[in-house]
C-alpha cells in the first residue's frame with residue numbers, strides 16, 4: 001500500500017467533503033472522483049484500487065483537492081482496514097464512501113474452469129462491498145452522519161444468461177444495500193444504491209454486442225453524484241434504463257425466458273485473472 005499524493009494542505013485547511021472511492025483507477029470510479037473535484041475543489045479524497053500508477057494519474061487530475069491513494073486489493077480486508085484507519089486518523093470520518101470497485105466476466109456452471117472466476121466475482125462485487133463499508137462505518141456512526149453509496153447494476157434485476165456470477169453479485173449488492181439502508185437509518189447514515197445500465201468504460205469495452213442507451217462516464221458521474229448528494233435510496237442511470245429495469249422486474253418468467261434465452265453473453269475468462 002502506498003500514498004504518494006497530490007495537493008497536501010493540512011487537514012485543518014481542507015474544507016471540502018471527505019470522499020472515499022474504491023475502484024478509482026479507471027471508468028466510473030475515476031469519473032466520480034473528477035465530478036466531486038469539479039463540484040468541490042477543496043474535497044479530500046481516498047482513492048482505492050490495485051493499480052498504483054493509474055491512481056496517481058487520477059490524483060494529479062483532482063488538483064487542488066487533497067488526495068491519498070491506497071493501492072490495494074479490495075478483497076484484502078486487513079489492507080482495507082489499515083487504509084481506513086490511516087485516512088480517518090488524518091482527516092476524520094468520511095462524508096461519503098462509494099463502493100464502486102467491481103469486476104465482470106461471463107461464467108457457465110457447466111464449465112469447471114469457471115468456478116474460481118465465479119468465486120472471485122462474488123468476493124470482489126459482494127464481500128468487499130461489506131468490507132469497504134465496515135471499515136469506515138464505526139467512525140461515521142460516531143459522528144452520526146455520512147453517506148454510503150454502492151454501485152450495483154441493472155444486470156442485478158434479473159439473471160442474465162452466461163453472466164450468472166455477475167448478475168448474482170449485483171442482485172446480492174442490491175438487496176445487501178437495502179438491508180444496510182434500513183440498519184443505518186437510525187444512526188443518521190444514508191445508503192444510496194446506484195444501478196448503472198451501460199456506461200462507456202474499460203469494462204464495457206470488452207462487450208462485443210449492442211449496448212442500449214450507452215452513456216459516457218462523465219455524464220453518468222454527474223447524475224450519480226447528484227443522486228448521492230441528494231441521498232436518493234435507489235437510482236438507475238441512465239434514465240431510460242429505469243424503464244427497462246421496471247419492465248424486467250415485472251415480466252413473468254415465461255416471457256422473460258422467451259425474450260432473454262438467446263441474449264448476447266459476456267465473454268468468459270479463459271486462463272486469465274481478474
Ligand SMILES: NC(=O)c1ccc[n+]([C@@H]2O[C@H](COP(=O)([O-])OP(=O)(O)OC[C@H]3O[C@@H](n4cnc5c(N)ncnc54)[C@H](OP(=O)(O)O)[C@@H]3O)[C@@H](O)[C@H]2O)c1
Pocket residue numbers: 022023024025026027028029048049050051052054072073074075100101102103104124151152153154195196197198199200201202203204274
Ligand atoms: N460500465 C458499466 O456499464 C457498468 C454497468 C453496471 C455496473 N457497473 C459497475 O460499476 C463499477 C465500476 O465499473 P467500471 O465500468 O468503471 O469498470 P472498470 O473501468 O473496469 O473499473 C473497475 C475498477 O474497479 C477496480 N477493481 C477491480 N477489482 C479490484 C480489486 N480486487 N481491488 C481493488 N480494486 C479493484 C479497478 O481497479 P484496479 O484494476 O486498478 O484494481 C477499477 O478501478 C463496477 O462495480 C461495475 O460492476 C458498470
